[in-house]
Amino acid sequence: MRSIWKGSIGFGLVNIPVKLYSAVQSSSLDLDMLDERDHSRIRFLRVNEHTHKEVPYDKIVRAYKMDDDYVVLEEQDFADASPEKSKLINIEHFVETDEVNPMYYETSYYAEPDGKNAKAYALLLQALKKSGKAGLGRFVLRNTENLCIVHPVDNALVITRIRFAQELRTEDDLKLPTDEPVSKKELDMGLALIKQYTDHFDVSEFKDEYTNELMKIIRAKAKGKHPKVKKMKVAKTTSTDLYEQLMQSLQTRKGA
Known part of the structure; x- marks a missing residue:
């Protein structure tokens, strides 16, 4: 390093x-951007807005705009x-x-x-x-x-x-449920669900699955195959009542 x-x-x-x-x-x-027509790589150039010519890196300076003019800063200034x-x-x-x-x-x-x-x-x-x-x-x-x-x-x-x-931005502009009533039995059930899911923090258990799946698609396409797309799984409940949803969540977790 x-x-x-x-x-x-x-x-x-x-x-x-x-x-x-x-x-x-x-x-x-690390994905590259290409021209769709011939797969040529897209390059980003540092261009002078007046001459439209590329500017060498050693000729670029940093400056702060004050009123209608720029104050140029040198490395020693920083x-x-x-x-x-x-x-x-x-x-x-x-x-x-x-x-x-x-x-x-x-x-x-x-x-x-x-x-x-x-x-x-x-x-x-x-x-x-x-x-x-x-x-x-x-x-x-x-x-x-x-x-x-x-x-x-x-x-x-x-x-x-x-x-x-x-x-950090404040939460003042957000529409938050500050006055939404929560019953004691709903809160108790929520706490029970949290307790059931509580475990020691071990980040090594979690992998970047999205990148792995994207890499599988890339490898399949490289071989001329049609990649298999996983169907999205949505958790379903038979009730619209919050307490019942929590109860079913607890029972599902116990069964797992």
Whole structure:
């Protein structure tokens, strides 16, 4: 793996040099876009809107439009905006991990100790494990400031980027059933159904079945065959009453 960021985790007055590596990978198929007529690949070009000619990558600059003109930014400008955060993940607080709403999570990176002395890394890892807490901090990645939590996963420190509060939309515009009455017996039955389906979290049990099925169709078409399409299975109930539907769900689960 190739590191995507190099810097330090700031833990009080302790500085822990680390390298970050992506902890996730896509399971989706890499599909190309083609011209339907001759199956030539579609290419996307960086084109000057006035000359209509392609612009070499090394001639492209980034800029911010202010009034009717652009302010061009150089690479050094991004580093100068926050030189400390560009090289430091400073833990500002420690929080309970279950306090972090899952809606905030974005993507994760493994942090590897950079250097021979990994004792400070081991200390933070063990302290987070024993306390059940995670570090909350900020750092700059690809010229963008990111909020993150530092948490232990097995024998590694993991940096998980999380969203800022202003990035989440509110539910104000949604039509939600806040005044919908639910009887006690319906609620009790719903709780019983949840209890019956409760199990330990083991994500390894779940596979990307859609991609696997799509790959079967691709292989069949490559051989000139007509792929077999599975019929959609819809759960059916003999009643429109919510309590009866819950009861049938419990009985079906028991039978399974």
